[in-house]
Amino acid sequence: MDGLDDIVEEFLVESHENLDQLDSDLVALEQEPNSRERLSSIFRTIHTIKGTSGFLAFNRLEEVTHVGENMLSRLRDGELALTPHRTTVLLQMVDTVRALLASIEASGGEGSVDVSAAVAAVTAAMEDAPAPAAAPVEATVEAPAEPVAAATATTTATTTATKPAAKPAAKTAPKTAAKAPAKRAPRGKAAVPAPAPVPADELIEDVTTPVPEIRSEEPTPEPTPDPALDATPDAPEQEAPAAEGTGGQPRRAVADSTIRVDVDLLDELMLLVGELVLTRNQIVQNVARQTDTDLIRASQRLNLIASELQEGVMKTRMQPIDHIWSKLPRVVRDLGANLKKSIRLEMEGRETELDKTLLEAVKDPLTHLVRNSVDHGIEAPEARKKVGKPAEGVLTLRARHESGQVVVEVADDGAGIDPQKVGAKAVERGVVTPEALARMSPQDILQMIFLPGFSTAAAVTNVSGRGVGMDVVKTNIESIGGTIEVESDPGIGTVCRLRIPLTLAIVPALTVECASDRYAIPQISLQELVSLDAEKAANAVEEVGGAQVYRLRGELLPLVRLTDVLGLTSERHDGHVVIAVLRSEGRRFGLVVDRVINTEEIVVKAVGGQLKQIGLYSGATVLGDGTVALILDVQALARRALRTETAERQESRASVSSAAAAETERQRMLLASIGGGRRVAIPLDTVTRLEQVRADAVEKVGNREVVQYRGAILPIVRLDRHLGAYGESDREVLEVIVYADSGRSVAIVVEEILDIVDGEAAVRSDIDDLGLLGSAVLGDRVTELLDVRAAILAADPAFYAGHAASSPDPATPAGVPGSYLEV
Amino acid sequence: MTLTTDSAADAVAPATSGQLATFRLDGDLYGVEVAHVQEVLRSQQLTRVPLAPSAVAGLINLRGQVVTAIELRERLGRPARPEGTDAVVIVVRLDGEAVSLLVDSIADVVDVDAADFEAPPDTLEGPARDLIRGAYKLDGSLLLALDVHKAVSA
Numbered sequence: 001m002d003g004l005d006d007i008v009e010e011f012l013v014e015s016h017e018n019l020d021q022l023d024s025d026l027v028a029l030e031q032e033p034n035s036r037e038r039l040s041s042i043f044r045t046i047h048t049i050k051g052t053s054g055f056l057a058f059n060r061l062e063e064v065t066h067v068g069e070n071m072l073s074r075l076r077d078g079e080l081a082l083t084p085h086r087t088t089v090l091l092q093m094v095d096t097v098r099a100l101l102a103s104i105e106a107s108g109g110e111g112s113v114d115v116s117a118a119v120a121a122v123t124a125a126m127e128d129a130p131a132p133a134a135a136p137v138e139a140t141v142e143a144p145a146e147p148v149a150a151a152t153a154t155t156t157a158t159t160t161a162t163k164p165a166a167k168p169a170a171k172t173a174p175k176t177a178a179k180a181p182a183k184r185a186p187r188g189k190a191a192v193p194a195p196a197p198v199p200a201d202e203l204i205e206d207v208t209t210p211v212p213e214i215r216s217e218e219p220t221p222e223p224t225p226d227p228a229l230d231a232t233p234d235a236p237e238q239e240a241p242a243a244e245g246t247g248g249q250p251r252r253a254v255a256d257s258t259i260r261v262d263v264d265l266l267d268e269l270m271l272l273v274g275e276l277v278l279t280r281n282q283i284v285q286n287v288a289r290q291t292d293t294d295l296i297r298a299s300q301r302l303n304l305i306a307s308e309l310q311e312g313v314m315k316t317r318m319q320p321i322d323h324i325w326s327k328l329p330r331v332v333r334d335l336g337a338n339l340k341k342s343i344r345l346e347m348e349g350r351e352t353e354l355d356k357t358l359l360e361a362v363k364d365p366l367t368h369l370v371r372n373s374v375d376h377g378i379e380a381p382e383a384r385k386k387v388g389k390p391a392e393g394v395l396t397l398r399a400r401h402e403s404g405q406v407v408v409e410v411a412d413d414g415a416g417i418d419p420q421k422v423g424a425k426a427v428e429r430g431v432v433t434p435e436a437l438a439r440m441s442p443q444d445i446l447q448m449i450f451l452p453g454f455s456t457a458a459a460v461t462n463v464s465g466r467g468v469g470m471d472v473v474k475t476n477i478e479s480i481g482g483t484i485e486v487e488s489d490p491g492i493g494t495v496c497r498l499r500i501p502l503t504l505a506i507v508p509a510l511t512v513e514c515a516s517d518r519y520a521i522p523q524i525s526l527q528e529l530v531s532l533d534a535e536k537a538a539n540a541v542e543e544v545g546g547a548q549v550y551r552l553r554g555e556l557l558p559l560v561r562l563t564d565v566l567g568l569t570s571e572r573h574d575g576h577v578v579i580a581v582l583r584s585e586g587r588r589f590g591l592v593v594d595r596v597i598n599t600e601e602i603v604v605k606a607v608g609g610q611l612k613q614i615g616l617y618s619g620a621t622v623l624g625d626g627t628v629a630l631i632l633d634v635q636a637l638a639r640r641a642l643r644t645e646t647a648e649r650q651e652s653r654a655s656v657s658s659a660a661a662a663e664t665e666r667q668r669m670l671l672a673s674i675g676g677g678r679r680v681a682i683p684l685d686t687v688t689r690l691e692q693v694r695a696d697a698v699e700k701v702g703n704r705e706v707v708q709y710r711g712a713i714l715p716i717v718r719l720d721r722h723l724g725a726y727g728e729s730d731r732e733v734l735e736v737i738v739y740a741d742s743g744r745s746v747a748i749v750v751e752e753i754l755d756i757v758d759g760e761a762a763v764r765s766d767i768d769d770l771g772l773l774g775s776a777v778l779g780d781r782v783t784e785l786l787d788v789r790a791a792i793l794a795a796d797p798a799f800y801a802g803h804a805a806s807s808p809d810p811a812t813p814a815g816v817p818g819s820y821l822e823v
Numbered sequence: 824m825t826l827t828t829d830s831a832a833d834a835v836a837p838a839t840s841g842q843l844a845t846f847r848l849d850g851d852l853y854g855v856e857v858a859h860v861q862e863v864l865r866s867q868q869l870t871r872v873p874l875a876p877s878a879v880a881g882l883i884n885l886r887g888q889v890v891t892a893i894e895l896r897e898r899l900g901r902p903a904r905p906e907g908t909d910a911v912v913i914v915v916r917l918d919g920e921a922v923s924l925l926v927d928s929i930a931d932v933v934d935v936d937a938a939d940f941e942a943p944p945d946t947l948e949g950p951a952r953d954l955i956r957g958a959y960k961l962d963g964s965l966l967l968a969l970d971v972h973k974a975v976s977a
Binding site for chain 2: 606621
């Protein structure tokens with residue numbers, strides 16, 4: 001079976017079942033020859049086998065089922081009457097089909113089974129009026145050569161020619177094969193190493209030939225059981241050598257080793273196992289408090305068995321991801337040809353298994369992602385050559401198990417996604433405000449491709465780019481409790497990563513306590529836990545514009561207090577902070593809870609409509625001690641908490657006069673002294689370069705100072721003069737901060753560059769002056785926050801004129817320094 | 824006396840004969856169709872649901888099944904149950920889904936006669952007006968017929 005294709009295997013299982021049904025149907029049909037229903041059922045079975053065999057290129061199988069189907073359709077339509085003889089030939093046809101299936105099962109090919117006689121018999125029975133059984137069958141072997149010639153020219157001829165020789169052997173062979181596919185199967189393999197080609201078959205035909213021969217000798221044979229019986233004595237002799245030849249070990253036939261089970265039944269089992277797991281949790285928890293060793297031992301066994309049972313039941317629903325991947329090479333090939341792209345598809349981890357339901361659910365999203373990559377990700381061959389990549393693009397599908405989830409990646413080595421383009425598009429579509437965009441990291445910006453109505457494709461092709469798509473993909477993935485994120489390196493490629501739970505019914509979760517209630521957080525979203533004692537928390541949890549953040553290994557992690565989200569009051573007063581670091585949509589955030597209880601397997605229970613509407617809970621579960629706990633929907637939580645916080649921040653900014661200050665607070669700042677002991681902080685992201693310029697290189701244009709710099713004229717503003725802090729101006733080398741935008745640059749001269757600091761811990765005051773946004777304590781000293789815009793305008797009043805539309809504050813009338821309006 | 828056999832789902836409050844499971848709430852006697860009632864339980868441990876509508880008292884564990892509990896006092900606009908008194912839980916099954924109602928105490932199952940039925944008095948106001956189909960005039964007391972479907976769609 002190893003060599004068999006999955007499709008063939010499935011076909012065999014299905015056909016064997018159908019054939020069993022067919023036998024009893026045919027016999028029953030004899031009793032009530034006019035049952036249209038039964039005839040239809042038989043017809044359908046044969047039709048199905050015929051269709052599939054044609055598809056799988058089993059030509060002889062197709063041929064024999066084809067004539068059978070013809071006869072059946074005429075019987076069904078009442079053109080022919082069912083006579084015992086016709087029943088016999090139909091059964092004969094069924095036996096031939098069985099023999100073919102057995103051969104396919106054993107060797108993967110049709111082997112040496114001859115179908116011509118069956119075909120002839122059926123054809124003759126169709127032509128003939130009811131006649132005594134013996135005569136016509138005799139005729140079928142000789143006469144049919146003509147009617148069926150077209151279809152079976154070669155085989156028929158051979159059969160007729162070798163008939164005498166074949167007879168003895170033929171008597172038993174096919175029937176035994178049909179009766180006991182398992183044991184006899186190897187023979188086909190031994191006899192016919194190369195199954196498919198007809199000429200090869202012809203040579204062997206005389207050794208093992210078909211059912212029909214027997215029929216012609218035994219005019220009215222018993223349909224099934226008897227031949228098998230009388231076959232038994234000689235069978236072993238024939239079988240033995242062949243069996244040894246193939247290694248002796250009879251394998252379990254496909255049909256015997258698998259069983260079809262209703263998915264509903266599996267669902268039911270899964271549900272029961274879920275309940276068992278819950279009960280197990282309760283018992284284990286209770287027993288932990290007991291001292292009875294026998295009880296403890298029993299509970300440990302229960303624990304083990306329940307886990308294994310759960311795993312086993314889960315396995316019954318598992319299928320390799322290859323089931324849905326196997327369609328994709330074709331998709332990629334066709335699409336690639338369509339778009340004149342050459343693409344190689346690589347697959348890693350195709351044997352990775354996941355729940356059948358989930359598999360079905362990711363099929364469409366995955367196909368969509370692949371189409372997307374082919375269409376938009378991978379460039380045309382010329383474009384690829386231009387940037388020095390091989391003309392052939394590579395699309396890689398990867399699947400693996402990772403901490404109780406399945407991670408599926410669709411990676412291409414295409415052009416990648418440009419965050420700037422995505423950002424611009426988002427602003428254009430009104431999805432995000434320019435201000436909000438400016439604060440987003442490139443990674444966050446990329447995730448916006450999953451927003452509804454968002455397509456970055458320059459052209460709408462018939463493949464994708466209609467603006468429905470990524471958001472649907474995301475919705476679908478989230479509906480099964482999965483997550484999706486995108487990573488992209490412009491010029492190098494894009495990776496879409498799906499994280500899918502192994503199964504829906506039972507999920508590992510972290511239980512936490514918040515305001516004395518317990519909540520479950522699915523572990524699929526959980527990255528790590530951070531616990532801070534009071535002393536540490538006081539330092540490590542910082543505030544940015546009213547929002548709390550924690551510096552996790554140097555990165556700012558926005559904190560969301562679960563109590564705030566839920567409108568509750570925390571009952572933890574000792575200052576300890578417990579943070580569950582969660583990931584949602586490629587962003588991380590920290591959920592502050594009162595305490596972490598433990599991890600346990602929870603069974604997801606649906607909640608009523610009223611609670612679904614709240615949009616914060618994905619369900620509920622019963623914990624080990626019998627109490628109900630709500631399961632937090634991390635995606636919804638992130639969306640709600642992070643968005644409302646952003647909105648609040650924006651509101652507060654609008655109300656505070658020094659609007660830009662709040663923004664600069666969160667940024668990394670360049671600290672510079674400007675003389676007279678004064679220090680200014682300049683947002684680092686407005687700084688293009690730091691340079692040193694010789695003082696004697698400074699020239700004058702009108703009353704402005706300029707310096708030649710990289711072949712251009714760079715206007716200079718001396719910050720000390722601009723801010724009225726006259727320092728010593730006779731230095732030989734000037735420290736210059738170059739700020740560039742849209743091809744224009746200005747140089748800001750400071751006394752000395754001091755440091756780069758994180759500005760978020762700043763304590764800000766409203767004491768300000770012309771050219772400043774305010775002041776703050778940075779590095780233990782009061783530092784002035786520079787109004788960069790005003791400083792730049794002082795150096796080059798026309799600086800923003802060239803691109804007024806994209807200037808930070810379009811409302812500023814031309815020529816009026818922004819500082820007058822902003823401060 | 825076989826008149827209408829409509830269920831409470833009917834918008835025009837029908838006079839129904841049959842059996843009502845009755846319970847007490849803030850001094851009044853209410854009834855729900857026996858057919859809807861799955862079981863009656865003593866006070867259960869409730870898991871509160873933050874941000875849920877105020878009438879949702881929480882979730883209870885009904886033999887492994889998670890069931891929403893509706894505080895009927897809140898739903899009917901009555902004052903909260905006095906401290907120290909436990910609610911009784913009536914589990915009703917509607918459209919295959921179990922929902923539970925928190926009431927003060929359970930009373931008898933009463934046979935009612937459609938002839939005794941009267942629409943709610945015009946003076947009845949507030950949330951109760953939508954939830955009460957009408958009243959059966961019993962000897963010495965009024966039995967208010969609760970529209971269960973509306974009551975649980977908090």
